[in-house]
Amino acid sequence: MSTRVPLPRWVDVALLPVLNVMLAFLIGGIVVMLVGQNPLDAVGIMIYGAFGYGSGFGYTLYYTTDFIFAGLAVSVAYQAGLFNIGPEGQAYVAGLGVILVALALNGLPWLITVPAMIVAGGLFGAAWAFIPGYLQAKRGSHIVITTILFNFIAVSMMGYIISKHLKPVGVNSDESAPIDAVSRVPQLNVFWDLFKHSPVNISFILALLALVGVYWLVWRTKFGFAMRVLGQNPTAARYAGISNSRMIMITMALAGALAGMVAVNNVGGVQGRLILNFVSGAGFVGVAVAFMGKGHPFGVALSALLFGALYQGGQELAFSMPGITREMIVTIQALVILFTGAMGDMLRPPLERVFFKPPNPSSAEGG
């Protein structure tokens, strides 16, 4: 195994991801050409669809909201050295908490219901993530395996609960009863005309707060300090008296609570009801978002925006260029995940050759 050569920080943080994304688009462009379409036109349509007009931009931000929460759910756990692959299931189960509270308080103004939905979604998501955390801390079951499997358990359990218990009599599709409009999470178009006809809602503001909150937690609290020590060097954590098992359980619960906010955005803010499989992959995208963002809230914000734009722009593209199918969009998204996630370090060796300077402690970076 070759050792990683230290690169200037900006190369690691900015240049490498940008090159990866460009490479993904290049390959994507070739695919578009192969099906006989003009890749430049396609890129133009995607960018316009994602940012070019209010409603499109609103959709982009709506998707971004989901990806920020899911990305943070992975990032927070990652800071403590845990790979949380379960935001999908955690968000799904959180949907149950959100809908139960919302239906119980149905008809009350959103100023009351929204905080209740946030708390309930957070608690349900936290509980679903706590179990793998407990199993890792006390029983040594690997968190990657358990969180993946808990996604499947969540799907089966929620499918049962929705179709057998939450579905009102006389409704054909698998979904719960709707929340009254006054009790839903308000959409931004209520306050801001720009986002007319788009689902972006107050959850987006919550996501921005969560980004700041996670930054504060990780870099400005004792808990965050303990988390980073554990993530970087578990032996030193034990030396410092940081309880490994306690940290794992709390961190996982925290990650689950963040994933649970996806349900507030979707169930409370857009659908107004709990729909079967409403998470539809946002949790998994969160894993890619976290890796592309290097686990840092700022990086998560940028990569969540990229994926949000890809989602929205991609749908626009599928709509405007009939030659490009929905599957083609998924292919391009997969390429971005492939190049930034799985093959994120592929371009490192050539960059190392370009930027490598012999280590010199006195000239090392200061921050």
Add this chain to the structure above:
Amino acid sequence: MSLVGINKSFGPVRANRDIDLSVQRGTVHGIVGENGAGKSTLMSILYGFYTADSGTIHVSGKQVSITDSRHALALGIGMVHQHFMLVDNFSVIENVVLGAEDSALLGPTLSKAREQLKQLAKDYGLEVDPDALIEDLSVGQQQRVEILKALYRGADILILDEPTGVLTPAEADHLFRILKTLRDEGKTIILITHKLREIMAITDEVSVMRQGTMVKTLQTAETSPEELAELMVGRRVLLEVDKKPASPGKVMLEVENLVVTDDFGIPRVKNISFQVRAGEIVGVAGVAGNGQSELLEAISGMRDQTLGSVKVNGESISAFGDDGAARLRDAGLAHVPEDRLREGLVTTLLEWENSILGYHNSYGTGLGLDVGKAKAEAAERIEKFDIRPANTALKTANFSGGNQQKIVLAREMERNPDVLIVGQPTRGVDIGAIEFIHKQIIAMRDAGKAILLVSVELDEIRSLSDRILVLFDGEIVGEADPATADEGTLGLLMAGVHESTTPKNEAETEARLPEHVTPIEKTLTEMSPRVEKDNSQ
């Protein structure tokens, strides 16, 4: 076989310097030296794991270049590693043929191997059931499989790296019988060890290494453990440490009947009791790997103790559980760990962050971390301990070894603890920093702190300690006064060679153990590695 002028450096560390070594065919050749003397590096060069920076290797009079282990095997050099390279859920015979299969089909290879194993077992007394799974075998039997693997591949020169480290005395005896048979059959054996007893018992010739150089090669029959110990430890200039006589006060650290097992459940600390008083430095001497690490880890809460108690300032502290270290710190025990990079520092974090490691909960009220206070105190310590570069925002990995050690020492000492536990305070530290660190430790003692010092550097132990405990094989085998004890005596104690007065104790211990006089001894016998079953086939 001979090696001429071997040099090997790892970064700034010169692991081997101009090593010459020649081994006669059909002999057992011992290589002794302290940990880090370069024994294993030298053998890895011979076995093709590393390539020497310069120097040549000759086998049977011909110069060869060994670039990987296959090459070494082709030349008839086989190695038995300290940590076995076996596939646990494969059978013995499958492990033996692994990597040496003749054809795509296993059948012919296996039946051929079965024949050969039978022959080898007959010739050398290497009986192992070929169909047993490795995971069901005792450690001694697994080692035999390693030897069989090498012989099956046609090894004429067999290198054994610390072969008895994991064996019970009975298993070690069995191994030596096998080695003698192998030698009598014309095989050449190179035995790496730091146990002088084994050298005296089995080798024909012995080479002593110290700090990367080959000190001397002797005929075993013409030397003595005393001479070897002296050569091994070396007559380095004692670093003069200026210190007043100790004035011990009340007992601050009390360890009673401590038993600690390693990750594999093998007891490494066996029923140790001792006290450290305020205002004295108690040194623990011993060759690395005799339980010092486990002792330190257990007392500081980094490893769960199996039995026994640790009292700090008269108060019994439960060091059990993964936050034991925090409780001990609260009770006034500070710990400078042996391996600062792995244990005492998070090298990916910044200097100020490492400067609060373990004490981070005392910075700031509530949830928040008082970064300003942490940085300010880190800056004070940088100034006081002359840590360079004086930059709290520099990543800790970018400090030199000596400065990293100062970061740890400053952190632990500036908390004004009652008890300070120090492991290898000057490992990998340059001379200037060594002096500074020693002064700081003495200053702590004079300020009335109880200090427990563990070091593989005998000089350091002798010059700093007020009392010396010698640890061998997890037990305290002697206590010495540094003013009167000479290096030879200590060296012998450390090597497990008892003085004429001590064999009685050993015999007593051995006779007593099976009768389980105390619950602790009973547990110890039960925990010992399975004594091999008698070959019943």
